[in-house]
Amino acid sequence: MSNSLRRATLGLVLAGSVFGLSACLPLVMGGAVMGGLVATDRRTSGTVLEDEGIELKAGNRVRENLGERAHVNVTSYNRQVLLTGEVPTAQDKQLVEQVVSRVENVHNIVNELAVLGNSTLTQRSSDTLVTGRVKAALIDAKDLFANAFKISTERGTTYMMGRVTEREAKRATEIIRNTSGVQRVVRVLEIISEDELARMLPQPAPKTEPAPLVKN
Numbered sequence: 626m627s628n629s630l631r632r633a634t635l636g637l638v639l640a641g642s643v644f645g646l647s648a649c650l651p652l653v654m655g656g657a658v659m660g661g662l663v664a665t666d667r668r669t670s671g672t673v674l675e676d677e678g679i680e681l682k683a684g685n686r687v688r689e690n691l692g693e694r695a696h697v698n699v700t701s702y703n704r705q706v707l708l709t710g711e712v713p714t715a716q717d718k719q720l721v722e723q724v725v726s727r728v729e730n731v732h733n734i735v736n737e738l739a740v741l742g743n744s745t746l747t748q749r750s751s752d753t754l755v756t757g758r759v760k761a762a763l764i765d766a767k768d769l770f771a772n773a774f775k776i777s778t779e780r781g782t783t784y785m786m787g788r789v790t791e792r793e794a795k796r797a798t799e800i801i802r803n804t805s806g807v808q809r810v811v812r813v814l815e816i817i818s819e820d821e822l823a824r825m826l827p828q829p830a831p832k833t834e835p836a837p838l839v840k841n
Contacts, residue, residue: 650755667773667788667825668703675730676701683725690724697721702786704732704776707813709779711741737811744780752778755806759783762800769796781808788815790822
């Protein structure tokens with residue numbers, strides 16, 4: 626399997642369609658890993674647990690406030706929260722963001738909620754298939770660590786989260802844009818330098834010389 630790896634750069638890049646990237650919004654971005662096929666997460670174990678807690682608590686609080694009238698997905702990576710799905714009104718869109726912002730450990734929110742009727746089961750199933758294709762394509766790429774990216778799809782838009790280098794971000798974007806079913810790409814990435822990436826990689830064990838044979 627492939628894998629994941631802070632001088633953080635700000636920027637949310639919205640890749641407009643399958644054919645091109647467009648638009649930028651401020652957002653913390655950061656690092657990635659290149660090299661062998663080692664299964665490691667580029668977040669600390671504590672951050673991974675915090676992200677899981679954010680997703681659980683935020684999801685529960687959104688349901689408490691909006692019930693079944695909205696379809697909201699909460700995805701957290703390195704304490705950056707991505708909101709996707711559908712809400713009935715612009716006021717509900719802001720309400721969801723306010724509710725999630727009060728969850729412990731949330732550092733930033735990217736609100737991609739659409740003011741629409743809830744997506745159908747057929748649409749959600751299609752999005753799940755697209756996400757699976759994207760993940761498989763990233764795994765097949767020998768020059769990327771697939772686990773460096775957190776992938777989700779909503780109404781044909783595929784979202785990338787993770788800590789990656791600019792090189793990895795560009796390569797992954799190219800792969801995703803050419804994956805069947807992807808209509809648009811949104812990058813919510815934390816960008817790090819190649820030097821930072823190299824420092825994150827496991828260092829090879831020092832070579833040891835075999836002990837000399839001792840003749841009796």
